């Protein structure tokens with residue numbers, strides 16, 4: 114049984130009152146709250162094992178190193194990666210994609226190269242490619258959307274050409290909540306020998322991510338979106354690809370031998386981890402994955418689907434409602450507008466009623482342009498949201514509508 118009341122008890126922030134009332138947090142696509150076990154892991158690391166890792170011969174350093182490397186193994190197991198040396202620690206999804214764009218790009222992009230992405234990508238999966246591809250004039254080819262907001266797969270396949278250097282695609286859109294058929298898209302790309310990067314920033318918290326089953330070449334996510342710490346992310350890469358790529362940043366940790374004439378680089382994964390790693394964050398992420406695994410990602414997804422269903426049903430009753438994306442393949446995230454109420458006004462008035470949602474362009478301006486909008490209201494659920502949250506949200510929406 115999924116006991117959401119009990120689960121909530123483990124999140125200190127959710128039990129805090131704002132103006133004497135519990136605050137309804139429904140901005141989980143932006144970031145998630147942290148359970149006590151994650152907070153404890155952070156405190157424990159600093160109180161018991163804090164020391165710089167990999168370099169020290171002393172006890173604390175050995176302990177910290179061991180915990181950091183265990184966390185890497187934990188993440189590999191969670192993602193079903195064959196080998197923990199394909200798990201690279203980075204600062205987040207954004208840095209993970211920058212790493213691939215820059216490093217893979219250096220080796221594999223040439224004049225005429227093309228990259229395929231979709232209309233619904235986060236800026237993090239657009240701008241790094243533009244930056245890295247500038248010198249060779251990398252062209253972005255964009256998969257259009259169908260009426261219901263899902264990707265036009267027939268066009269996708271036609272966009273693939275001998276020029277295609279990479280497909281980069283979000284597993285779940287952070288604006289529309291639409292679940293893209295990434296496994297199928299990867300199969301299609303591989304038929305043409307094109308590698309695929311999956312932006313799993315949303316996917317990681319709403320569905321099982323199995324990198325061997327997906328057969329993705331790269332996959333990126335941020336710990337903070339799956340109840341883990343802020344400032345840490347993971348890049349999974351197939352070893353044979355990572356081996357071909359030059360280092361992303363230079364510094365300590367990533368070297369084998371440095372001299373002023375020539376420096377040789379460390380082996381995987383350290384080649385891509387310059388500087389002191391976030392050995393506190395990695396342990397905290399490991400605790401977050403334990404937390405999610407204990408509840409079961411399938412149970413979480415079922416719970417969230419039920420809440421999303423109630424949100425959509427409730428919103429459908431409201432005159433002037435317009436959903437962005439109506440595909441049934443959705444998870445966790447719902448974007449909408451009501452009549453000509455500005456998304457920003459809606460967000461402010463909901464906040465005044467103790468409900469947190471996101472408004473604006475959601476780091477997806479090309480998608481907003483596609484819909485001819487400046488922004489939307491986005492409500493997104495997490496594993497701790499309740500039916501009461503949904504009712505309070507709908508009530509606040511209805512009250513707001515009567516103010517206009």
Ligand SMILES: *Cc1c(COP(=O)(O)O)cnc(C)c1O
Nearest residue numbers: 205206207235237287314315335
């Ligand atoms: C949040 C998000 C990102 C960016 O994640 P950061 O943690 O800011 O690096 C990228 N893509 C999607 C789909 C997201 O939801």
